Amino acid sequence: MSTVRQSLVIVGAGPRGTGILERLAANTSDDYGELALDVHLVDPYPPGGGRIWRREQSPLLWMNSQAQDVTMFTDDTVELAGPVVPGPVLHEWAGIDGRTFADRRRQGGYLRWVYERAVAALPDGVTVHHHPRRALRVSGSRHGRQQVWLEGVTRPLSADAVVLAQGHLDAELDDEQMELSEYAARHGLVHLPPDFTADSDLGALAPGQDVLVRGFGLAFVDLMVLLTEGRGGRFEGDTYVPSGREPVLHVGSRRGVPYHSKLGYDWDAGERPPLPRFLGPAQIDELLAKEGGFGPDDFRCEVWPLIDKELGFAHYHRLFTAHPERTSVAWDVFEEKYAAAAPLSAEQQALVAASVPDPADRLDLAALDRPLDGVRHASYEELQAGLRGHITDDLERRHDPAHSPDLAVFLGLLSVYGQLVRLGDVGPWWHGFFSYLASGPPGPRLRQLLALSRAGVVKFVGADMRVEARDGVFRATSASAPGVRIEARALVEARLPQPTLARTRDRLLRTLHEEGARSTDAGLLAVDPSDGRVLYRDGSAHPRRFALGPHTDARGAGAFTRPRTNGPSFRQNDATARAVLALLRDLSCRTTAA
Template sequence: MPSEPPAPAAPAVHPTRRSLVIVGAGPRGTGLIERIAANAPELYAGSGLDIHLVDPYPPGAGRIWRAAQSPLLWMNSHAEDVTMFTDDTVRMDGPVRPGPTLHEWAGLAGRTFADRQFQGSYLRWVHEQAVAALPPSIAVRHHPCRALRVSGSREGRQQVWLEGRARPLPADLVVLALGHLDAELDDEQRALAAHAREHGLVHLPPDFTADSDLSALRPGEPVLVRGFGLAFVDLTVLLTEGRGGRYDGDGTYLASGREPVLYVGSRRGVPYHAKIGYDWTGERPPLPRFLGPAEIDGLLARPGGVDFRRDVWPLVEKELGFAHYHRLFTAHAERTAMAWTDFEEKYAAASGGVEREALVASAVPDPRDWLQLGALDRPLTGVTYQSFEEFQEGLRGYVEDDLSRRHDADHSSDLAVFLGLLSVYGQLIRLGGIGSWWHGFFSYLASGPPGPRLRQLLALSRAGVVKFVGADMAVRAEDGVFRASSATVPGFFVEARALVEARLPAPTVRRALDPLVRELHADGAGETPDGLLRVDRADGRVLDRAGRPHPRRFALGPHTDARTPGAFTRPRTGGPAFRQNDATARAALVFLRDLGTDAVG
């Protein structure tokens, strides 16, 4: 694999050259440079361009995929499902520049879950290739520090102020590719933190798990963990294998004696669904079918705005149901009682959920083959157990069933729903501001942990290292401890002197710890009700509170209301992030090309 070359000599900032500052040198910043390189031959023949990358972490890998983290932490996707390169399924104006997936580049088996350090090597290589593909007149310099604020009028050059630098970087354009943001504590977290300080407890607020100091979580002591997603998976790895535990060949966990006892719960009370463990074969569902560009156009044209639950969710339900039943009827016809053509016609004509449910009941005999999104989302709703021990056994059975189903091609309609989720997310990006619930629902169904991680969870449960609390886990700070309970096991509660919030901070503009984002908000940048930075979905320009796009400021990534499904793109799935990167790169190049000479000085 190629090694990282020494950093190029820093180009001088010359008054006749344009200047583009990209804040954030991780995968999104790299993807933007790749699109600049692809589009520059067509759009930019200027007198030169300096691209300044501002990030304290290494270009390409950034913070999340940096080399300086535990090799025990894995990618959450198969190596064959990770690419940084466009293909002909991406609807964009710029040229396709194909390249290798992670597994092709590294020679890994396609279904390998590579560790994050290894992924960082791939990202550094992609960054090198993107920079090398730039025209000779475009130079790149990395500034290994933080950007503190952006100043400047809408009409003139911007100034990007850097940590430890007295003078700002001049910028004709600024692009924020910041990734996940750290956030100040909300009211609940502040109260929990104050209780911990007062009583000498341990409280770890939402954070990127690899950055958390876990040393205060002592061996053998109970620790409450709120969150059952990917941050929880990382936490268990670092507190078990990371402390010397290991798994033997029959799936038994052999403790080191240095592990705490983790009591985990969440809103759903169950882990995210495992990654699907088989390949697609046969005909794909023709998506989009009921939620495509025309439907989004109609929603955008509605006077008075769009309500997600009322206006959007019914279309999502119908689209995901179509993907599910298309696969069931075409690949598992023996489990249906109607011809697909008849079912499809009736399904398309059905005016609401009740009518569709009646159709499904008449055409699909076994309820286990029905798509019931509500039950998928909240599997413990209305479910109670008589004892804590009974619930442990019950949830282990739930996880075992999930693992079995997600690795059984007889249930390949689940994979069709996954494809439907990708299609839906790609369309919903155009709406913007659709709320955090949808992103969480998508992640729960489509972005869960590798199957081996859930098998390890079962082993940890049997070993008594992980214990399950239940759904709607309530945490109270009282009597000098943290106390957790759940209606899943009536009457049960557990006390602990440590509480870990196993999730990333909510990407809110108002509470962001990043001073640049806070300054943008103070300067009038718009935000959604959920606190995301509002951007023009055509090209990523930052919108002010009146909805006006800033001509010289762009933003891409999970802190915006044009957030995409995940950090990386699955090959041949349309790549919404690629589409956004391309649109932003082209808009930036055209703006820089067309700048008058009087705007450069």
């Protein structure tokens, strides 16, 4: 490259922006010649951790992954064109037990260290500047330099390329949330819409107040922690000792149960299932090549059967090879017939029934997805006991190696997620299902939930929770306890905002959409899956604008991942970084030639 100084703007300095920076450093070699580049990181929060992993948050909030399962570094399993640059996993960097669930502030420290290491690894000609502001707009022609306008600054940053890596975003209220919020204002109620729990105004929830909570995932776990231990309560073994400052949380959701506990054991011995088997690159290629293209509406009929068969293969491979006494035929016989059977077919079901005597050893994804379907309780008290039993059973199973096919299914889920990234927008259901099975809370959190239930601080509403605003209050009902109705003067939506372009509060993305950037059926920013370039409604890809993260249809499972799992985010980061460097080299060559 020539020494003409170039500029790259990365909007978002959290884990995704840090990952892009790490890949820029890894891919910058002698092949690029002398690099003269200013990298501008735009984020109101500190680089590395960004908003979600910033140090200024409660130390009570944990990661939901063990420290040995968190890395920001590539390894030889990652399919990428750039070089592998190994580095320490979180527990190695922090000097802690790998099975520890580290608090988020410690993860923020790890991410900050990764950021500083990436900056130090950049060539001498590269300078990194952090702008602690919000980016408001990006302008400029497709064939000229871009201008990135910042909040509170009159002159924009000039950029040869722009990478949008904002991460999780706030959103404007949808119609239902707006109605509930306005109703609460008229009647003096409290309504907390979808938000990041650490940023919610929980001071509005009074001690002893009945609070309806809609959502039973990780956002609820954070809410539970901040409103109990965060208000001075404490756990003594399996007993919760309240401070008297806690509200009473009545929690329900579509499923009516919390996400499955994190698995409490490792792969001890035996062959891992050879994945992918029934949903791999060849099958994704076929789906992408289908006439008319692949869309979210195709998921249930064309993709889900392959997922079901893939996860079933992982489950039964482990069952037959590690627990053969619980099967009635040899693995090679079963495997041949399983491979020949059509997904979700009667033939496949008959094979499983004949080969696996105990129904409890068979994989039933539909039953896993809706565990309370058909379960009815005669009273609210009976519902509480039933849900405590469900959570207790889940904890025991997820910590018992006798159920190690569950770990094989977890590995299958990771494999499937990595393949589906290539399809783009597959609709919201899959991401929720994946999180429910594979991204649940640590086991200790569910034991705390049981203690809070016994103490009467948390009460369960059940499945298919419905909330209505009538007669000056919020009312909740569920299918799990017909006839039971809970009234409260506070409602919390315990879930993250949906990252749609139409409703995001990120002004840059909304303006981008208004000016022609394409959105998917689910409202995500469409990008070229090969390198992350932003796609437009005229069918073109912007040559200088790139985007990665949950607001795009190339969203992966997260900006960091488990070691040795061919993490899709690492593949995406590498492809985008290389595309940016290729663009800069091409622009530099043109300048030199001119």
